Amino acid sequence: MPFTDVRPHEVKELLRQAPVVLVTDAKKVIEGIVNGGVAIFHDGSTYLLDLYSPESRSVQQSETETVITGPHDSFVESLTTNLSLIRRRIKSSHLKIIPCSVGEISKSKVYILYIQNIANPEHVEEMRKRVQRIETDGILDGSILTQYLEDSPNSVFPQFMITERPDVAASKLMSGRVLTIMENSPIVVSAPAAFFEFFASPDDYYQRWALGTALRMLRFMALLITVTFTAMYVSVTTFHYEMVPEALLRTLAESRSRVPFPPVYEALLLETMIELLREAGARLPTKIGQTIGIVGGIVIGQAAVQAGLTSNILIIAVATSAIASFVIPSYMMSASIRLIRFGLIILAGTWGNMGLVMGIALIIIHLSGLTSLKASYMIPLAPMKPSDWKDVFIRAPFSMLTKRPTQVKTPNSTRQTDKKQE
Amino acid sequence: MKEKLQPFHIAILVYTTQAGIVVFTLPRQLADYFGTNGWLFLLVCYLLSAGNIGLIALVYKLGGGRPIFEILEQSLPKLILYPVYVSLASVWLMFGCMIGKKYILLFQMISFPTTNPMFFKLAVDVLIYLLLAKGIYTISKAATLFFWMTIWMSLLLLWFFPSFRWERLTPFLLQGGHDQIKGGIELYSAYLGYELSILFFPYIDKRKKAMLAIQLGNTLLTLNYLSLSLICFGFFSWGQLKKLIYPLLDLLAYIQLPFIERLENLLYGFFLFLILITVVMYWWAAEVTVMRIFPRIKKKGLTITLITVSYCISFIPKTLDEVVSWITNLGYVTIGIAFGLPIVLILVLLIQRQGRESRA
Amino acid sequence: MRRMLAIVVVICLLAGCESDERILEQMALVQTSAYDLLENNKIRVLSSIPVIEPDSDVQRQLLTAENDSIKEARLIFSRETDLTVVSGQMRNTLFGISIAKAGLARYIDTLLRDPSIALGVKVTVVNGGAGELLSKNYKSHLDTGRYIDHLLEKEASVNSIPKATLYEFSRDYNDDGVDPVAPMVKDAGEKATIDGIALFNKDRYVMRIPARNGLIFALMKNNLKQGEIALNMGEVEGRKLVVMFSSLLSKRKVKVHHLEGERFSADIHVNVRGSILEYTGQEDLTDTDQRKKLEEDIAAHVTARAEKMIQDMQRNKVDSLGIGQYVRNSLSYKRWKATEWKDVYPRVKINCRVKVKIKDYGKYI
Incomplete structure (x- = not known):
C-alpha cells in the first residue's frame, strides 16, 4: 500500500x-x-x-551484593535494560557511550560509559584501546572481560571493580570512573579502582555517617583478622611460646595437647575444610546449602575437637577469620584474600613471625607495584592523599565529601560546593 | 608519563632509608660513649646531617637539578670517574648487604638460633629484588606503606611513661663517656641514608620543595630517635642502659598486653620493613651508579648480578661481631662519601661556572 | 613475579628447620624457679613446671638439681622430662635468704643474658629456703608457684610491697644513687605469706622491713595511686585507737640541702589524701577542727614510724629510698664522683614531712 x-x-x-x-x-x-x-x-x-523480543530475567534483587536499606534492583542479562537502569539514575546529556564489540565469533556488544567533563579522557581512551585490543573468539561475561582488561592479569588482586548494582554503577560514574558493560551479562566493570575501594559497601552511604564509619573500620579490622589470625596462631604455637600470656597459656596448651599434628598441618586441614564447606554451599541449592553449613560447621567441627584432630582454639581462630573474610563486601577481593591466607599460614608454619612478616612484606611490595588503568592501586595511602581519607577509611558526613577521589585525576574535582566557604 | 617523586614521598623515603639497624643499639651506644644524658649527642648528629643535606641542596641549586653524573662527566675524564663509580657502587652494595645480614643474625638471637642464616638472607634478598626491579617510584610507594606499618610503634613508648623518672636522667651533661670520636662516628651511621638523596635529582618534581622534604625526613628521624633515647634514659638507669646491648628489644619485651606478651618476637619482624627500604635504597644507588658505566646493560640482568654478588659477599662474615665491625668500617667510608661527594660536586660546579663566566 | 613467589615458598619449605621449632605443648615451660645456696657453695635449683594434661590430677611437676650455675641446671632437668625445658614463660624467681645474703648480682646477670627471659620476671626473696617454699603443697592452691606469683602481683598493686622484677632490680642495682629492694615471702604453715620487704646493699640482702610497714615504705619511695594502712595510734581510755586509712593517693617530693663539711640533709615531703574506713576513737569526724586534729595525729604517727624506719636503713647503709639520686642531682659530676655515697649516707639528716588530708570518712557517723 x-x-x-x-x-x-x-x-x-x-x-x-x-x-x-x-x-x-x-x-x-x-x-x-x-x-x-x-x-x-x-x-x-x-x-x-x-517480532523478536528475547525473554530476559526481570530486574531482581542482587544475590552477591546485598544491602539492608537502599535500592534493591540489580542488573540483568539484557544490555538495554541495564542501560536504562543507569540512565534512570543519571539523566544527563553528558553521559556518553562508546559502542564497541569484542569476540571474533560471538561479536558481543560492549559499551564504554563515562560522563564527559568528569571522567578523565585519558582513562576513557585507555579503556577503549584495551577493549579494542582484545582478540579472542568470544567473551561470555563481564567478569571474564575484566580479566582481559586488567593491568596485571597475573595478580591475585582484582584491579577493576565489578558490580551488579545500578546504584553503585551510577555512583562510580559520578565519581569520574569509566564503566564497561557488556551484553548478556549483569556484571559492570568500573575502572580505575583502588585497593581500599573494595572495602566500601553502598550500605555505608545509606546509613548514617557514624554507623557507616564504624562499618568501614570493622571491615578493615576484618581484613587484619582474616589475613593474620590463623597465621598468628600457627606461628605462636609453633615457634613463639613466649608470646602467650599466662592467663591463656593453660587453655591454649591443653587444647593443643591432644592434637597429633604440628600446628601448620592442623590449621591447613581446618582451613581446607572451611573452604570445602564454602564451595559446597555455593554449588548446592540454597536449602541444601544451609544443611551443609550445619553439618560441616557444627557436627564435623565438634567431632574433630572431640576426636582430638584439632584444638578448639584453632576452630575459633579459623571460623573467625572465615567470617571476617565474608565481611569484605567485594566477593572477588574476599576470595583473593582467603587465598593469600594459605600462603601466610605456610610461611608462619615454617619461619614463624619472621615468615609472617616476610609474607606481608611480599604482599605490600606486590600491591605497591600494581596499577589500575595506570593509576596507582594503593592510593590514598601510597601515593599519599590525605584529602581522600575521609571517604576511604571513614565515611565522613556528606557535607565533608566535597571532592571526587584523586585517583581518577578528574578535570572537575568538585562534587559539591563547600557550604562553609560560602 | 614518568611519575615524579612528590615531596612527601621524598621525606618518607629518606626517613625509611635512614631508620635501620642502629636503632636497636642506639640508646646503649649513647649511654656508653657519651655518658649521662648522651641523648644530647643526637642533636649534634642532627645538626651535622642537616648541614650535609644543606650541601646536597646547594649541589641541586648550583647544578640546576642536573643528575650528578652529568655534572661530573662534564668536567672530569671518564678514566678517573669510572674507578670512582665502581668504588662508590661497591661500598654502597656492601653496606646494604651487611645491614641485611646483621638484621638476620640479630633475629636469630631471639628465635631460629640454629637455622642457617643464609636462608633468611636469601628470602630477604628475594624481597629486595622484587622491590628493586620495579624502580624508584614503586620503592617510594612501598616505603610509604611500610612507613605507616611501622610509625605507630612510636606510640608504644607511652607504655613506659609510668616508670619514667626524670631523676634518672641526672643533671650531668655528657659525663663518664669514653672513646667519643669512635662512638660519634658509629652513632652518626644511625643517620646515614640521607646522602642517597643526591641521586634523586632526575626523579624530583622541580616545582616542589624537594630539599625541604629531605630535611623533614631527617627531622622526623631525629624526633623518633630522641623520644626513644629519652625514654630509655629515664626508664632504665644509666648504669643499666650501658649493660643492655639491645635496649629496644628489652623495651619491647617488657610490654605486656592482655592477649599478647613479649612483643619483641613480633615487632622485631616489623623492623624488617625499614631494613628492606634501607638495603634496597643502598642497592638502588649502587645500581644507578653501575648503570652509568654500562648504560646499555639490561637492567634486570644487572639487578640480579648485583644481588648475587652481594649475597656471595655476605657469606664471609659469620658472627654478629664480624658483621658489626664490617658495618663500622663501611660506615666510616659511607660517612666520607656522604660529606665528600657533595663537596666535590660543589667544587666541580664552581669551576664549571667560572669557566662559563670566563668564556662569556 | 609469580615465579619469584614460587621460589620464596619453596625456599621456606626447604628451610623449615625442625630443630628450631618450639611447639607449645611439647615444651616444659618453667613457671617459677627457686634458688638456694647450699653449704658446699653449690646452688640448688628447683623449677616448677605446669603439667598440661586435661585429665591429670597434678597441676605441676617439680624438677630439681644441685649445681654450680643456674643455667646448667636446665641440662639436668631435660634428662628427667620428655619435654624440652625452656624458660621463656618464667614468671617468678625465688631466692632463698642464704643466696640473697651472698649477693644476687651474678644470678641476675645470667638471667638477663638469656634472650628468652624478659625484664618482666619477678625477683622475690624467701625468708627461709626458697626450694622448700616452692615444693610445699598448699591445700587450697594446686600450683604453689602460680599462687605466690598472683599473691605478689595483687599485693604490689596495692603498694604494700614494691614491684620487683628483673627490670627494677637491675635498674636500681646499676644506679649509683639507689639500692634495690624485693618483696619477701615466707611459709606460714597453711599459707604462704608476705613477710615484708627485703632491702639490699648493692646486691646483698641486709635488712627486712616488716610487712606492716610496707605502705609507709611505699609512701616514702613513690607517688601512690592506691593503698591501705591500719594505724595503731596508741590507747585512748583503755581502748586501742585504730584508724584504717584507705584509698590513698600520695605525692612525694625530696629536697636536698647542703650542710657544712660534706654533710647533707634531705627532706621527704609526702602529701597523702585518703578515706577513713575504720575509726575507733572518740572524736567527732564531722567536726572540722577535730578532723584537722586527727589529720595531724595521723601525720605525726606516720612521720614517727617512717623516721624510725629510715634510721634503721641508715644504720645498715641501705639507701633503698633513693636519697642518693637526689643528692647526686644536686651536686656537680666531679663532686659526686668524689663522694663515697655509702659512707656519707648514714650521716645524712633525713626529715619526713608528712601532710595528711582526709577525703571522706564513710557513710556512718
Whole structure:
C-alpha cells in the first residue's frame, strides 16, 4: 500500500507495526522463522514480520551484593535494560557511550560509559584501546572481560571493580570512573579502582555517617583478622611460646595437647575444610546449602575437637577469620584474600613471625607495584592523599565529601560546593 | 608519563632509608660513649646531617637539578670517574648487604638460633629484588606503606611513661663517656641514608620543595630517635642502659598486653620493613651508579648480578661481631662519601661556572 | 613475579628447620624457679613446671638439681622430662635468704643474658629456703608457684610491697644513687605469706622491713595511686585507737640541702589524701577542727614510724629510698664522683614531712 494512500488516522496504526518485509525466497522465510519472525502468507506473497523480543530475567534483587536499606534492583542479562537502569539514575546529556564489540565469533556488544567533563579522557581512551585490543573468539561475561582488561592479569588482586548494582554503577560514574558493560551479562566493570575501594559497601552511604564509619573500620579490622589470625596462631604455637600470656597459656596448651599434628598441618586441614564447606554451599541449592553449613560447621567441627584432630582454639581462630573474610563486601577481593591466607599460614608454619612478616612484606611490595588503568592501586595511602581519607577509611558526613577521589585525576574535582566557604 | 617523586614521598623515603639497624643499639651506644644524658649527642648528629643535606641542596641549586653524573662527566675524564663509580657502587652494595645480614643474625638471637642464616638472607634478598626491579617510584610507594606499618610503634613508648623518672636522667651533661670520636662516628651511621638523596635529582618534581622534604625526613628521624633515647634514659638507669646491648628489644619485651606478651618476637619482624627500604635504597644507588658505566646493560640482568654478588659477599662474615665491625668500617667510608661527594660536586660546579663566566 | 613467589615458598619449605621449632605443648615451660645456696657453695635449683594434661590430677611437676650455675641446671632437668625445658614463660624467681645474703648480682646477670627471659620476671626473696617454699603443697592452691606469683602481683598493686622484677632490680642495682629492694615471702604453715620487704646493699640482702610497714615504705619511695594502712595510734581510755586509712593517693617530693663539711640533709615531703574506713576513737569526724586534729595525729604517727624506719636503713647503709639520686642531682659530676655515697649516707639528716588530708570518712557517723 503506497504511503500516499494512507489516511491520517491509519498512520499511527501503521507505525506501531514492526517492519514487514516482502520475501520471495523460501530459505529466507525459514531463516526468518528460526530467528523468531512471523511469516504471513497472503494472496500468494509472503510477508516476514520481525517480532523478536528475547525473554530476559526481570530486574531482581542482587544475590552477591546485598544491602539492608537502599535500592534493591540489580542488573540483568539484557544490555538495554541495564542501560536504562543507569540512565534512570543519571539523566544527563553528558553521559556518553562508546559502542564497541569484542569476540571474533560471538561479536558481543560492549559499551564504554563515562560522563564527559568528569571522567578523565585519558582513562576513557585507555579503556577503549584495551577493549579494542582484545582478540579472542568470544567473551561470555563481564567478569571474564575484566580479566582481559586488567593491568596485571597475573595478580591475585582484582584491579577493576565489578558490580551488579545500578546504584553503585551510577555512583562510580559520578565519581569520574569509566564503566564497561557488556551484553548478556549483569556484571559492570568500573575502572580505575583502588585497593581500599573494595572495602566500601553502598550500605555505608545509606546509613548514617557514624554507623557507616564504624562499618568501614570493622571491615578493615576484618581484613587484619582474616589475613593474620590463623597465621598468628600457627606461628605462636609453633615457634613463639613466649608470646602467650599466662592467663591463656593453660587453655591454649591443653587444647593443643591432644592434637597429633604440628600446628601448620592442623590449621591447613581446618582451613581446607572451611573452604570445602564454602564451595559446597555455593554449588548446592540454597536449602541444601544451609544443611551443609550445619553439618560441616557444627557436627564435623565438634567431632574433630572431640576426636582430638584439632584444638578448639584453632576452630575459633579459623571460623573467625572465615567470617571476617565474608565481611569484605567485594566477593572477588574476599576470595583473593582467603587465598593469600594459605600462603601466610605456610610461611608462619615454617619461619614463624619472621615468615609472617616476610609474607606481608611480599604482599605490600606486590600491591605497591600494581596499577589500575595506570593509576596507582594503593592510593590514598601510597601515593599519599590525605584529602581522600575521609571517604576511604571513614565515611565522613556528606557535607565533608566535597571532592571526587584523586585517583581518577578528574578535570572537575568538585562534587559539591563547600557550604562553609560560602 | 614518568611519575615524579612528590615531596612527601621524598621525606618518607629518606626517613625509611635512614631508620635501620642502629636503632636497636642506639640508646646503649649513647649511654656508653657519651655518658649521662648522651641523648644530647643526637642533636649534634642532627645538626651535622642537616648541614650535609644543606650541601646536597646547594649541589641541586648550583647544578640546576642536573643528575650528578652529568655534572661530573662534564668536567672530569671518564678514566678517573669510572674507578670512582665502581668504588662508590661497591661500598654502597656492601653496606646494604651487611645491614641485611646483621638484621638476620640479630633475629636469630631471639628465635631460629640454629637455622642457617643464609636462608633468611636469601628470602630477604628475594624481597629486595622484587622491590628493586620495579624502580624508584614503586620503592617510594612501598616505603610509604611500610612507613605507616611501622610509625605507630612510636606510640608504644607511652607504655613506659609510668616508670619514667626524670631523676634518672641526672643533671650531668655528657659525663663518664669514653672513646667519643669512635662512638660519634658509629652513632652518626644511625643517620646515614640521607646522602642517597643526591641521586634523586632526575626523579624530583622541580616545582616542589624537594630539599625541604629531605630535611623533614631527617627531622622526623631525629624526633623518633630522641623520644626513644629519652625514654630509655629515664626508664632504665644509666648504669643499666650501658649493660643492655639491645635496649629496644628489652623495651619491647617488657610490654605486656592482655592477649599478647613479649612483643619483641613480633615487632622485631616489623623492623624488617625499614631494613628492606634501607638495603634496597643502598642497592638502588649502587645500581644507578653501575648503570652509568654500562648504560646499555639490561637492567634486570644487572639487578640480579648485583644481588648475587652481594649475597656471595655476605657469606664471609659469620658472627654478629664480624658483621658489626664490617658495618663500622663501611660506615666510616659511607660517612666520607656522604660529606665528600657533595663537596666535590660543589667544587666541580664552581669551576664549571667560572669557566662559563670566563668564556662569556 | 609469580615465579619469584614460587621460589620464596619453596625456599621456606626447604628451610623449615625442625630443630628450631618450639611447639607449645611439647615444651616444659618453667613457671617459677627457686634458688638456694647450699653449704658446699653449690646452688640448688628447683623449677616448677605446669603439667598440661586435661585429665591429670597434678597441676605441676617439680624438677630439681644441685649445681654450680643456674643455667646448667636446665641440662639436668631435660634428662628427667620428655619435654624440652625452656624458660621463656618464667614468671617468678625465688631466692632463698642464704643466696640473697651472698649477693644476687651474678644470678641476675645470667638471667638477663638469656634472650628468652624478659625484664618482666619477678625477683622475690624467701625468708627461709626458697626450694622448700616452692615444693610445699598448699591445700587450697594446686600450683604453689602460680599462687605466690598472683599473691605478689595483687599485693604490689596495692603498694604494700614494691614491684620487683628483673627490670627494677637491675635498674636500681646499676644506679649509683639507689639500692634495690624485693618483696619477701615466707611459709606460714597453711599459707604462704608476705613477710615484708627485703632491702639490699648493692646486691646483698641486709635488712627486712616488716610487712606492716610496707605502705609507709611505699609512701616514702613513690607517688601512690592506691593503698591501705591500719594505724595503731596508741590507747585512748583503755581502748586501742585504730584508724584504717584507705584509698590513698600520695605525692612525694625530696629536697636536698647542703650542710657544712660534706654533710647533707634531705627532706621527704609526702602529701597523702585518703578515706577513713575504720575509726575507733572518740572524736567527732564531722567536726572540722577535730578532723584537722586527727589529720595531724595521723601525720605525726606516720612521720614517727617512717623516721624510725629510715634510721634503721641508715644504720645498715641501705639507701633503698633513693636519697642518693637526689643528692647526686644536686651536686656537680666531679663532686659526686668524689663522694663515697655509702659512707656519707648514714650521716645524712633525713626529715619526713608528712601532710595528711582526709577525703571522706564513710557513710556512718
